[in-house]
Each structure stands twice: as C-alpha cells, then as structure tokens.
Amino acid sequence: MSTRSWWGWGSDEAALTSAEIDDLLTRVAALLPDHDFTDHPPPAPQSLPVPPPRISVPATLSAVFSDDVRERLCHARGKAFRDVVRNLHGDVSHVPDLVARPRTETDVIDVLDFCSANAVAAIPYGGGSSVVGGVEPRFDHPAVTLDLGRLDRVVEIDDVTRSARIQAGALGPQIEDQLRPAGLTLRHFPQSFEFSSLGGWLATRAGGHFATLYTHIDDLTESIRAITPAGVSESRRLPASGAGPSPDRLFLGSEGTLGVITEAWMRLQGRPRFGTTVSMGFDRFHDAVLATRAIAQAGL
Secondary structure, three states: OOOEOOOOOOEHHHOOOHHHHHHHHHHHHHHOOOOOOOOOOOOOHHHOOOOOOOOOOOHHHOOOEEOOHHHHHHOOOOOOHHHHHHHHOOOOOOOOOEEEOOOOHHHHHHHHHHHHHOOOEEEEEOOOOOOOOOOOOOOOOOEEEEEOOOOOOEEEEEOOOOEEEEEOOOEHHHHHHHHHHHOEEOOOOOOOHHHOEHHHHHHHOOEOOOOOOOOEHHHHEEEEEEEEOOEEEEOOOOOOOOOOOOHHHHHOOOOOOOOEEEEEEEEOEEOOOOOOOOOOOOOOHHHHHHHHHHHHHHOO
C-alpha cells in the first residue's frame, strides 16, 4: 500500500531516485543555466512547529477524528506549485485542527452536527489535488478537514440504464477498477485522475482532459446526494427533465460551500473493445491546432 506524500504530488514510494534527480537536473540546467538549483528536502513533519488542536471532540466521535501531525499537514494544502514550495520551506500556517475520516454517511452527518454546534469550520476533502486553495483553512478559526476517502465504493450498478451509484470519496482508479468487471467505464479522465475523487470532480465541475467527446463531469451526472446545513438533498434520477432549474447544477461547481456530496448516480459507457495510438507531426503549430479542432468536432 502506498503512502501519500504530505508535501507534494504522488506517493512516497514513487519519489525519484538520486540518479533520476541528477539526470533531470542535468537536462533542466542546460535549458536554464542561470537558475538556482539549491535542494530543499522536505522537512520531517514532527520537526515542524504545528500548533496544537483547538478542538476537543466527544468520546462518541473519537474514532472518526485524528490529531496526528502528519495527517493534519497532509490535509492543509492542495497541490499547486505554491503549495509545494511552502511545504518544502516548512510553512505551517493555516493547518486544520483535526482530520475527520467518516466511514458512513451517518458519520458525515455527526461530524457536521458537531461542527455546527461548536462553531467549527468544516472543509470537505476528496483527493486533495486542488490547485486553487480549495482545501486550505486560510483563516484564524478552528477548522476540521472532512476527508471522504473511506467512502470509496461503487455501491450499485444499473446495467439497463448503464449507470452506477458511486460514493463521493472514490478515486479515479478505484472507480474504474470496480466498474471493469461489468464491462463499463465512467470514462472521465482529468489530469489528476490518479489522486482525485468523484466528489471532487462534481464539486469543481472537472473536465476530462484525456478525452475528446465526453469531457465534462456535468454530462455524466444523473443525480447527486449531499448533506447540507438544512438536511439531506438528493435529486431524482431522470434521463432528462425540463421542469425548472436542475438541482444537480446547484451542487456542480459549488466547491463544497453548499454541502458535502456523499454519493452520486453517474452515467456510464461500455468499455472500448479496441484501441490504437497514432503519432503525427506537423510543420506548423497552427496546422496542429486545426487538426485538433477537426478531431474534436468530428465527435470521435
């Protein structure tokens, strides 16, 4: 089992070797001869002055929460370049007080009830791949990160309508692994696919950058279930509807501000039977752009 890096992208086990780093530096230095390549090794989490939690949780919720320093640092920032730089420099400003890892939707409700009763900010967290500060508690107020990673199952598959009910914490590879035996695929492949979740895709209106036809999560969404301050919100499963505003559109792109998405029914595709890869060269960049447009508009 891999260990997610607390300071940057990927896992600790997938880090570059010394030989790979030396080779990379040699090639980059040839392009940027005047750049400062001073190494900044990541500091040990326990060596950083992370402030103690300002929140005490009741015994009934103790199994859901963690105050582990590494856990809190892992959930403090996204994966933008500025986030990595601050981590490597040991900047520990704005770290969540606690990390909650609910196992069920009831746990999610209990955590949100606790936060509401104690004036604690709750920040939904999927895979942590945000590059816009969406997971960072950038304020001086007690905060809890609500990590949905344990809600990672494809709960139900409807073969007739080619759709599936999927929990929001499931990462891209987990979704595809569970759909593969049924010969189906969600076919949504954002650049962050390996470490981003269904809930994150929905909350940020993600685009699948490795597809030319079904590219946006909006087009694949059938219904959404979310826990809001006013209770549970769940839209109806319909092929389409012209009856007023779509409630799904309210949560798509909401960035977690309206509630915590816990699961959704998603439209699926049959898995491709054949595949091929072709590389083409162009003498002019403009010609490559025109060819790309032609492919996209062909509906392939």
